[in-house]
Amino acid sequence: MTELKLATEFPTASRAAWLKLVDKALKGAPLEQLASRTYDGLTVEPLYERARDAGTIAGRTPGAPWQIMQRIDHPDAAAANKQALNELENGATALSLVFAGSAGAYGYGLDSSAIARVLEGVHLDAGIAIECELSSEAKDAPARIAELAKQRGNDPSKVHLRAGFDPLGLMAQRGGSPASWKELGPYFAGFVKELASTGVGGRFAVADGRIVHDAGGSDAQELCYVLACAVAYLRAIEGVGISLDDARRLVFFRLAADSEQFLTMAKFRALRKLWARVEEASGLTPKPAFISGSTAWRTMTKRDPHVNMLRATMAVAAAGLGGADAMAALPFTNALGLPDDMARRIARNTQLVLLDESNLAKVADPAAGSGGIEDLTAKLCAAAWAQFQELEHAGGLAAALEQGQFQQQVAAVRAARVQALKEGNDALTGTTIFPNATETPAKVLDAARVKLAEMPKTVAFEALTPGRLAEPFE
Numbered sequence: 001m002t003e004l005k006l007a008t009e010f011p012t013a014s015r016a017a018w019l020k021l022v023d024k025a026l027k028g029a030p031l032e033q034l035a036s037r038t039y040d041g042l043t044v045e046p047l048y049e050r051a052r053d054a055g056t057i058a059g060r061t062p063g064a065p066w067q068i069m070q071r072i073d074h075p076d077a078a079a080a081n082k083q084a085l086n087e088l089e090n091g092a093t094a095l096s097l098v099f100a101g102s103a104g105a106y107g108y109g110l111d112s113s114a115i116a117r118v119l120e121g122v123h124l125d126a127g128i129a130i131e132c133e134l135s136s137e138a139k140d141a142p143a144r145i146a147e148l149a150k151q152r153g154n155d156p157s158k159v160h161l162r163a164g165f166d167p168l169g170l171m172a173q174r175g176g177s178p179a180s181w182k183e184l185g186p187y188f189a190g191f192v193k194e195l196a197s198t199g200v201g202g203r204f205a206v207a208d209g210r211i212v213h214d215a216g217g218s219d220a221q222e223l224c225y226v227l228a229c230a231v232a233y234l235r236a237i238e239g240v241g242i243s244l245d246d247a248r249r250l251v252f253f254r255l256a257a258d259s260e261q262f263l264t265m266a267k268f269r270a271l272r273k274l275w276a277r278v279e280e281a282s283g284l285t286p287k288p289a290f291i292s293g294s295t296a297w298r299t300m301t302k303r304d305p306h307v308n309m310l311r312a313t314m315a316v317a318a319a320g321l322g323g324a325d326a327m328a329a330l331p332f333t334n335a336l337g338l339p340d341d342m343a344r345r346i347a348r349n350t351q352l353v354l355l356d357e358s359n360l361a362k363v364a365d366p367a368a369g370s371g372g373i374e375d376l377t378a379k380l381c382a383a384a385w386a387q388f389q390e391l392e393h394a395g396g397l398a399a400a401l402e403q404g405q406f407q408q409q410v411a412a413v414r415a416a417r418v419q420a421l422k423e424g425n426d427a428l429t430g431t432t433i434f435p436n437a438t439e440t441p442a443k444v445l446d447a448a449r450v451k452l453a454e455m456p457k458t459v460a461f462e463a464l465t466p467g468r469l470a471e472p473f474e
Helices: 015-026 077-089 112-118 141-151 167-174 181-196 210-214 219-238 244-249 261-281 307-321 341-357 371-393 397-403 405-423
Strands: 067-072 094-098 129-133 160-165 201-208 251-257 291-295 326-328
Touching: 067 077, 067 129, 067 341, 077 094, 077 112, 077 341, 112 141, 129 141, 141 160, 141 181, 160 181, 167 181, 167 201, 167 210, 167 219, 167 397, 181 201, 181 219, 201 219, 210 219, 210 251, 219 244, 219 251, 219 261, 219 371, 219 397, 219 405, 244 251, 251 261, 251 307, 261 291, 261 307, 261 371, 291 307, 307 326, 307 341, 371 397, 397 405
Parallel strands: 067 094, 067 326, 094 129, 129 160, 160 201, 201 251, 251 291, 291 326
Antiparallel strands: none
């Protein structure tokens, strides 16, 4: 194909010419003032040249779409079943079963005892994926799903289940557990091994970075947390007689995506590089990690909630371009209550438009070679790896949580974010800037929040508590 040189009639652009224009605009002020810093202290330059030696980062199959996940979280099983069927009939390719008390339930969620009713009419072997967001109260849900598939005569290898066992995540968010990780680790690994023995296809343990993101943490903190969590799960699973190579196939990741487009893209890309480094250090040949994503809870607002649609659109696009394998978009009214059908439809259609009309998945790793994103990816890798080493030096993630230093570091970043919002250096459109004084209240479903019994704790420490950044301003 003949190359179309559309810019041949324009003078060649150069960094020197740009610097000359910048110097004129700055009137002698230093160029450094155009640089910005992330909450990890990473410098973002105003202009980058192409990274010509960069290669693509292996992720999902080139040209293949990410899975469009829709949350199923209505406490009433019949209503949840209606939601599930409607989502699949209208374009969703995966369901995220959100159980009450899980990290992403936000006050609602399913009861695991009613899972058969929730999945009534859902063909588990038809190519859709089922991802579970588990709580300690719902730890039996994956086994129930496997048993349901068996009762229906489904080929277990065609049932795609991401079970989502995440005991360390629940410990981190609840600030402790009934037993130490030394006791819980083999117990957790036993659940994973038993589920694997059913022949059901999928990954069963998740390192969920949303716990850090929801608590206000930085991108590197989220990455170092999921690395430390996944390594702990590898060790536990290997400890019950599963080979390390098989163990790594049972683990997947979950990250938060927000409207910081370039940082979100860099974060998803960085996780793949970091996990490949862990695999190499473990004597394994790296294989692409499975990364599930969700739009960020902490950036959701109650005021002018329609702006949440824009934040979610940018977050989904950034995560998809960064290589996410599956994405769930929070409906725009999530902070107000349980979203209705219209809010859910918009969340689903946001992804459908980005995939089927904007074709964002057609290019593998489109950020490869972008000087700015390659630089951010490399800097996030370095910062996250250093923090991961600190957690390992502390004895692993469980020990680090008990010592409390990691939670303090996350809390410091959250405090800095809130302060930046107060001072106007950061902004939440519709809340801290441009408030809509005449907004029409958005509708949500009339559903009671789920109340769970307080969990007894023999091991207690400071929790990584989820919170929306808009709360102090609402």
